[in-house]
Amino acid sequence: MSKKILFVIPSFVGGGAEQVLLGILKCLDRGRYEPVVAVFSRENNFGAFPEDIRTVLIEKRSRWDFLRIIKGLANIIYEEMPSLVYSDMTYTNIVSVLAVMLSHGKARLCISEHNNFSLDVKGQGFRALKKFLVRRLYPRADVIHFISKGVKQDFTENYGVPAGKSVIINNPVDIARINRFVSEETEEPWFREDTPVIAACGRLTEQKNYPLLLRAFKMVLKKTEARLIILGQGELENTLRAYVSELGISAGVKFLGFKTNPYKYMGRARALALSSSWEGFGNVLLEAMACGTPVISTRCPYGPEEIITDNINGLLVPVGDEEAMADAILRLLTDEALRSKLAEAGKNRAGEFKTEHILEEYYKIFEGD
Numbered sequence: 516m517s518k519k520i521l522f523v524i525p526s527f528v529g530g531g532a533e534q535v536l537l538g539i540l541k542c543l544d545r546g547r548y549e550p551v552v553a554v555f556s557r558e559n560n561f562g563a564f565p566e567d568i569r570t571v572l573i574e575k576r577s578r579w580d581f582l583r584i585i586k587g588l589a590n591i592i593y594e595e596m597p598s599l600v601y602s603d604m605t606y607t608n609i610v611s612v613l614a615v616m617l618s619h620g621k622a623r624l625c626i627s628e629h630n631n632f633s634l635d636v637k638g639q640g641f642r643a644l645k646k647f648l649v650r651r652l653y654p655r656a657d658v659i660h661f662i663s664k665g666v667k668q669d670f671t672e673n674y675g676v677p678a679g680k681s682v683i684i685n686n687p688v689d690i691a692r693i694n695r696f697v698s699e700e701t702e703e704p705w706f707r708e709d710t711p712v713i714a715a716c717g718r719l720t721e722q723k724n725y726p727l728l729l730r731a732f733k734m735v736l737k738k739t740e741a742r743l744i745i746l747g748q749g750e751l752e753n754t755l756r757a758y759v760s761e762l763g764i765s766a767g768v769k770f771l772g773f774k775t776n777p778y779k780y781m782g783r784a785r786a787l788a789l790s791s792s793w794e795g796f797g798n799v800l801l802e803a804m805a806c807g808t809p810v811i812s813t814r815c816p817y818g819p820e821e822i823i824t825d826n827i828n829g830l831l832v833p834v835g836d837e838e839a840m841a842d843a844i845l846r847l848l849t850d851e852a853l854r855s856k857l858a859e860a861g862k863n864r865a866g867e868f869k870t871e872h873i874l875e876e877y878y879k880i881f882e883g884d
Contacts, residue, residue, distance in 0.1 A: 520600075525556055525604060527556070532604055534561060566782035598623065604627070612626065612652040612653070613657060642732035654676065662686050665816050685873065687868055703769075714733075714746065715789070716746040723747075732764060736847055785847060787800070814833060
């Protein structure tokens with residue numbers, strides 16, 4: 516008899532955590548597990564959702580719906596009687612711990628963290644309350660899943676999360692899907708011209724530090740011709756567009772928005788640059804590597820240094836150092852031997868994280884190992 520697992524996530528809009536969970540749901544062994552998904556919004560940027568998976572909506576209308584959502588999720592847990600509740604991201608994790616307690620059920624609970632909480636929470640409302648709730652509630656979960664060593668270290672050292680309940684499972688990369696989509700034709704005319712294109716991909720938020728990348732790109736343009744495409748959406752889009760104009764580089768920068776298939780852009784780029792101030796893991800690096808595109812990343816906490824070995828399968832630069840970022844971009848624009856070496860080694864590195872391998876680690880959680 517298959518085990519029922521209730522997956523809880525705010526929505527399937529935009530970010531890496533959502534894409535990772537969607538990939539797991541698509542590949543999950545239906546003979547062993549019956550997945551049900553609870554969401555707080557039906558918004559979905561990723562297109563087709565598996566038709567054989569039931570979804571239950573507990574609509575979040577405002578930030579003041581906290582207690583109503585806890586009660587709604589508790590009711591779902593009581594009615595569905597899952598073997599495991601698997602929750603993604605901080606807000607949802609707090610809700611899920613309280614809902615499992617309220618449901619008086621026997622479901623095990625696994626909560627999953629995908630970001631550098633200490634840095635991410637600084638820009639959020641109710642941050643003192645969130646820190647308090649994390650310290651008090653996270654130890655009540657049966658398993659706490661972290662996507663990198665750094666994220667685990669943050670929670671165990673700063674928030675009292677028991678190391679004995681913690682497990683590290685890196686994000687998977689759907690190599691087969693990337694291989695299908697990377698060769699799709701792109702409508703972007705820049706890829707039909709001779710000028711090399713640098714790609715960046717991620718939410719347009721403070722975390723990703725696009726201003727640094729834009730300043731670095733201006734330095735690059737002083738020495739060679741190049742173009743920059745930015746894939747993603749977010750609250751800073753208008754601010755960043757204005758900054759591009761202020762820097763005088765509008766002719767060389769395009770904001771392409773969110774793309775359900777970013778791989779056809781990554782795969783045609785000369786390099787992918789990640790300028791983040793912090794990360795949880797940096798999945799976009801592995802996706803670009805899988806596309807055969809060399810990568811540059813800041814040594815931000817946490818994740819990139821767990822993926823990239825500098826000058827072996829990618830380039831690492833100090834956080835906040837726009838000159839180092841510009842120099843790294845110029846190296847990949849001018850040194851074809853280095854670019855080819857990093858592309859090949861990066862593709863091999865990405866293969867170590869393919870979904871089939873990582874899914875076996877998730878199964879250990881699902882089985883209670």
